[in-house]
Amino acid sequence: MKLSTRSKPYIIPEYSLTGDLLSFLTCNLQYRYQNKGTLPPSMPVQLWFGEFIHGVLEEAFLRWDLNKTSFPWDWKEDIRPIENMIDLKLQVRGLYPPQNHFFTTNIPGREDMEVTEADHKKLASARAEAAINIWGPHLFPLIDSTEELIKGIRDMPNYKENISRSNYYGINGVVDVITLFKKDELKKTEQFSLDYFKENEIKNYLRENKEFNENLQKLDANEYEIIIDYKGMKRPSINDNTWNHHKWQILTYSWLKHKQEDSKPILCGIIFYLNELVPSYEDLRAIKQDILKNENDVKISDEDLEVLMNWDENDEENYPELSDKFKKDRSIRIITVDDDELDNALEEFDKVVGDIEESLIKETNGCKIKDAWKAEADERTCNACDFKTFCNNNKIKEFKVP
């Protein structure tokens, strides 16, 4: 009697937009070690802050929704308990706050510690406070849903029978915030011009955006949605690859959202670059460089320009104080959804999946990890990378061994 053999399981590989595709684009080899090898980074400043600020804003919105506490929120009374809760949640996942960014009381012996407010409020706390008090009053009332998981399926790029893992791949993402607007909600009226400064600032930014208004004119539905994403980082310079990657992310989210049931048209996405509200010394240096190299897309006033250009970048004690308007302008980026650009974004991400699959297949067939995955990243990424000690990337400068 001939025994039948069980057929191979049919598995569709699943890719997360931020966890896989954007990580892979940052550095292929680092992605392999961190994501596929599940090795968490030892000094995850950006990873920690990204998770922290997302958690804080999500929780702040839930509390605002429940209690409608008016703004500005008191840091010690209203915000610090949220920070503590999120810090604890992250520690359970093995993500510990970087000492010089956040004062944690969630370690043995510190629970009841009496410390002054100044001791507590380090950079991450200052940014959390600014994000809640600057954008919260305008953003929270617009929120329709948060942390929405969206999924889709696409043809596997470069599919080869018996070689490729599947003929499709799954793509997913978690949208931080979805807001719902009525078509006429942003119309300018007599009343509007009188109340301009009392108006919702996010709506004002939308009103002033030419491409968004063109999309709004063409809309033939009564309602539309806007996708919102928080980033715990500085606004990228316009020549940086990250600038385009973030655009592709928003466009792909809009494609995925569009595929969900009951979805409304998506006119644009908004990214909040939250470091811009309280820039660090490194951020300020990078902003100055962006302006000097003409890679800044945000209009800067003569006063801000003077303050920044007169600042000695080697002076770590005296920071230039930029205006609130400039900081806000830099922290908000509107990305309008354009069909051609959307197709291009999807193709770009298809290529990325094709590259990941190619590296995976090479490795499965016996190729060494360092030969199967490309080691290429910018200097800032390499300097913070745990794998620089054995990475073959020759650009890496000297590193210290403790």
Ligand code: SF4
């Ligand atoms: S050192 Fe740089 S090139 Fe090498 S793995 Fe890390 S990020 Fe990639």
